[in-house]
Amino acid sequence: MIAEDPTAAAVLAAVPCYPVPPFGRSPAIEALRAARAGHGFAIGCDNVMLILRRPWLALDVPITASIAAYLPYGAAGPPRADLLCGLIPHEHRAAMLDHFRAALPNEAAAFIVWDEATREFSLIFPTIDEATPSRLIYRTPVLPPGCHMICDVHSHARARAFFSATDDADDADATKLALVFGRIDDPTGPEMVSRLCAGGMFLPLPRSPFTGDHYAN
Numbered sequence: 001m002i003a004e005d006p007t008a009a010a011v012l013a014a015v016p017c018y019p020v021p022p023f024g025r026s027p028a029i030e031a032l033r034a035a036r037a038g039h040g041f042a043i044g045c046d047n048v049m050l051i052l053r054r055p056w057l058a059l060d061v062p063i064t065a066s067i068a069a070y071l072p073y074g075a076a077g078p079p080r081a082d083l084l085c086g087l088i089p090h091e092h093r094a095a096m097l098d099h100f101r102a103a104l105p106n107e108a109a110a111f112i113v114w115d116e117a118t119r120e121f122s123l124i125f126p127t128i129d130e131a132t133p134s135r136l137i138y139r140t141p142v143l144p145p146g147c148h149m150i151c152d153v154h155s156h157a158r159a160r161a162f163f164s165a166t167d168d169a170d171d172a173d174a175t176k177l178a179l180v181f182g183r184i185d186d187p188t189g190p191e192m193v194s195r196l197c198a199g200g201m202f203l204p205l206p207r208s209p210f211t212g213d214h215y216a217n
């Protein structure tokens with residue numbers, strides 16, 4: 001027994017932490033990796049790894065630097081950040097930019113939703129309560145079961161694309177891709193910044209999440 005208190009035990013059961021066996025397999029860690037949704041931690045001799053799963057995302061990411069102490073464990077394994085839903089069709093990027101252009105001089109927002117059953121992506125424009133060139137208040141849509149909001153997108157209108165302190169606070173508890181587009185009508189083209197929000201961290205994307213783009217920016 002790791003915890004006596006039932007609430008503490010429930011937390012540890014929901015978010016488990018396992019040492020990596022020095023040899024052989026770990027059924028518990030394999031179950032964590034094979035889960036449809038959930039997360040936990042594996043302690044390897046090299047680092048501590050967050051293992052997080054969503055129907056659309058497989059994320060194994062080290063959350064510590066290499067561990068100097070000798071741990072008689074196996075290695076945590078290679079990192080991965082895979083979009084199990086595949087890349088987002090490029091036409092959704094174009095449709096969002098049209099929407100952001102039409103909303104100028106104000107900011108605007110969009111969500112990219114993925115249906116686990118049909119494996120189709122769709123674009124949702126949220127109900128806006130207040131929009132100005134530097135401020136946006138909108139309602140996060142309620143999705144039917146099996147539909148996942150995988151990408152939260154907003155424009156900074158004619159300002160630069162960056163993640164503001166407000167964006168950081170909004171994204172802190174979410175598991176999603178977050179994108180900001182800026183300089184929407186700039187003749188040299190809009191700017192984009194992106195990140196993966198997971199486990200309370202903001203992780204860089206290795207590439208653009210859209211088909212047909214080769215770089216994250």
Ligand SMILES: [Zn+2]
Pocket residue numbers: 154155156162163164167180
């Ligand atoms: Zn912002």
